[in-house]
Amino acid sequence: MKDTADPNAGRKAWMSLLAKAPEGRVAALLEAMGPRPAHGWLRAPEIGSTMVRGRAGGTGAPFNLGEMTVTRCALRLEGGAVGHAYIQGRRKADAEAAALVDALMQTDAAAEVQAGVLDVLEAEASARRATRAAKAAATKVDFFTMVRGDD
Amino acid sequence: MYVAVKGGERAIENAHAWLAEERRGDPAVAELSVAQIREQLSLAVNRVMAEGSLYDPDLAALAIKQARGDLIEAIFLIRAYRTTLPRFGASNPVDTAAMACDRRISATFKDLPGGQVLGPTFDYTHRLLDFKLAADGDVPAAPTRETDAAPVPHVTDFLNREGLIEDAPADDTPPPDLTREPLETPADRALRLQALTRADEGFTLSMAYSTQRGYARNHAFVGELRIGAVPVEMEIPELGFAVEIGEITLTECETVNQFKGSKTEPPQFTRGYGLVFGQTERKAISMALVDRALRWEELGEDFEGAPAQDAEFVLYHADNIQATGFLEHIKLPHYVDFQSELELVRKLRREATAAQVQEAAE
Numbered sequence: 001m002k003d004t005a006d007p008n009a010g011r012k013a014w015m016s017l018l019a020k021a022p023e024g025r026v027a028a029l030l031e032a033m034g035p036r037p038a039h040g041w042l043r044a045p046e047i048g049s050t051m052v053r054g055r056a057g058g059t060g061a062p063f064n065l066g067e068m069t070v071t072r073c074a075l076r077l078e079g080g081a082v083g084h085a086y087i088q089g090r091r092k093a094d095a096e097a098a099a100l101v102d103a104l105m106q107t108d109a110a111a112e113v114q115a116g117v118l119d120v121l122e123a124e125a126s127a128r129r130a131t132r133a134a135k136a137a138a139t140k141v142d143f144f145t146m147v148r149g150d151d
Numbered sequence: 152m153y154v155a156v157k158g159g160e161r162a163i164e165n166a167h168a169w170l171a172e173e174r175r176g177d178p179a180v181a182e183l184s185v186a187q188i189r190e191q192l193s194l195a196v197n198r199v200m201a202e203g204s205l206y207d208p209d210l211a212a213l214a215i216k217q218a219r220g221d222l223i224e225a226i227f228l229i230r231a232y233r234t235t236l237p238r239f240g241a242s243n244p245v246d247t248a249a250m251a252c253d254r255r256i257s258a259t260f261k262d263l264p265g266g267q268v269l270g271p272t273f274d275y276t277h278r279l280l281d282f283k284l285a286a287d288g289d290v291p292a293a294p295t296r297e298t299d300a301a302p303v304p305h306v307t308d309f310l311n312r313e314g315l316i317e318d319a320p321a322d323d324t325p326p327p328d329l330t331r332e333p334l335e336t337p338a339d340r341a342l343r344l345q346a347l348t349r350a351d352e353g354f355t356l357s358m359a360y361s362t363q364r365g366y367a368r369n370h371a372f373v374g375e376l377r378i379g380a381v382p383v384e385m386e387i388p389e390l391g392f393a394v395e396i397g398e399i400t401l402t403e404c405e406t407v408n409q410f411k412g413s414k415t416e417p418p419q420f421t422r423g424y425g426l427v428f429g430q431t432e433r434k435a436i437s438m439a440l441v442d443r444a445l446r447w448e449e450l451g452e453d454f455e456g457a458p459a460q461d462a463e464f465v466l467y468h469a470d471n472i473q474a475t476g477f478l479e480h481i482k483l484p485h486y487v488d489f490q491s492e493l494e495l496v497r498k499l500r501r502e503a504t505a506a507q508v509q510e511a512a513e
Contacts, residue, residue: 008392016382016395049233050385050396051241052206053326054426056340057319058305058403062244063326063341065348066428068206068383070239070396084389086239088397089207129251134295136253139269143261 014105017121018098019087025124027097029117036100042074042082045092071095081106174219188212197400197429198222202471203229204330204349206399206428223351223471230472243393245381247403247426248305252379254430257306259372259407265303270378271430306375307405307422316407316420336463343445343466344438348427350469352434358459358469359440367444367457371423374407378430402427404435408443413451421450441465 006012018026030036049067056063072086073095083103085095104113175182189196189212199211203226211229218224254270257263269275271293310316326341334346347355362369382395404425412418423443425435444459458464468474 008390011390012392012394019394019396020382020398046237048237048239049205050239050383051328051330052383052399053242053244054247054344054401055244055319055321056344057307057422057424058247058405058426059321060319061322061324061326061341063344064241064328064330065245065345065401065426066201066204066206067233067236067238067330068397068399069210069236072239074389084387086385086387086394086396088383088399089209130298131295132253133251133298135293136268136270137298138294138296139254139271140296141267141269143267 011102011105014118015084015086015098015102017118017125018085018101020125021094021098021121023089023091023094025121026101026117027093029120030097030100033112033116037077037104039075039077039083039100039103042076043072045071045073045095047071047090047092073099075099075103077103077107079107174217183216185209185212185216188215194430195220195222197431198352198434199225199229201428201431201434202226202349202351203233205229205233223475227472227475240385240388242396243384243386245383245399245401247377247381247401248303250303250377250379250381250401250403252303252377253400254378255303255375256377257373257375259374260306260309263306263309265301303377305405307407310374310407310420314419317410317416317422319422334466336466338462338466340442340446340449343462344424344426344442346466346469347425347438347441350438351471351474352431352437354469354471355434355437355441358444358465359437361457362440362444362459367447367455367460369408369423369440369443371406371408371440371443373436373439374405374422376402376404376432376436378402378432400429402429402431402435404432404439406436406439406443410450416451421446 048070050070051067052065053062054065055061068088069090070086070088071091071094072084073092074082074084075096076082081103083099083101083106085098085102087095087098101113101117104110105118189208192212192215193208195215196208196211199214199222200206200208202222203211203214205211210232211225214225214228214232215222217228252265252268252270254272255265255268257267261267307316307319311318324341326345327339329342329345334342338346361367363371378400380398380400383397383399384393384395386393402425406423406425407420408423410416410419410421421443423439423441423446425438425440425442427435427438441459444457445462445465447454447460454460
């Protein structure tokens, strides 16, 4: 049996949202919440790649599909909370903002950051998904059978 | 013998300056931005990402601009850039069954769960030039329709339930990586798929077409073609768990091919697989056909001498950067090589003439 209550589920969810946010969005939402907390780098923002894998036949043995660009960083707030970011693309400022949010989510500011940043990102992401899905749905074929012959 | 090996610097500098000017074109015409290329030439961007083997639409768009639209040159630029990046790790295999599909069609089943979704396709257009695009104009918003949140399972799942198609059981063997170890044959399927997904589209298309025309018997149906976004998840060593680090668009094609059975396997359908970065449908279908042709040995079929069955031939000629590198190098200065050839030909001619003179004298 798999443990269904993943203790890291919350953090996975917010890191995923932060990684997929459009360029500059996390920083803008963070800015709106007031001055940034002081922090020191554990790993300054760095651009690299991740090898993306697929599976033969969708379900079989893995193979290397190609790389994607990724930016990562790690920082520590004055209070000691450590924030990490691994985000798609070459976006050092976005990685810093994402790591700050990750760190703040482990502090007393969590509720405020959840409402001011993560909930907004989630709403925007689901609106984008819904718009695309609705356009796809409009191109779904509705087959109907023609009645042919006389009897 | 004197061979000039210096003196080209000024000519090269001036050639590059002129290249920059020609790239810009008529300055009276507005300059193209990288964002415009990314948004409006997205299928070119997708091809450069797929064959450059690096998913980054902005970089691919920049490469296309720098290469003046020469996509192989752009792919070359991306491959070169890629080698400068430190690699943070490998993702968990993407789950294409959970794809948010823009397009999903099957040529084998009309009514299937999730339906036939055409998406933004060129199919069923009349292929007539649209002169409206030559004038500026706003595009009306695409129609929308209410969605049902029903899952969109893989078509091969249905056939699997009846045991009519070969299974692709999960397996976690770490795959070989041709960007780390040189490609060598015999190549297992994982290595072949890596080579094919970044292979030249034209080459892959021609190889696939040759199988349809009878060079290697495998009559393929497109069991399913899907295009859409999938999240990419990676284990983060510092954290000790996996998180989604982004989302990429992929095209996946599963072909269904007849198989008469062998000593150990009953007659059933077999599969070819294509998975490519971006919206790259022609490439993904081609990849699936070539993948299937290359599987003759593991399926116990005969080698018919068809080029598409010959892994060494296909894999060693599929990479357009290797090919163009070797092809184009012959236009670079070979003065010394050629001088020696010239000397040799002159010598042979002297000998031949001398021999003729002697024969005539005898």
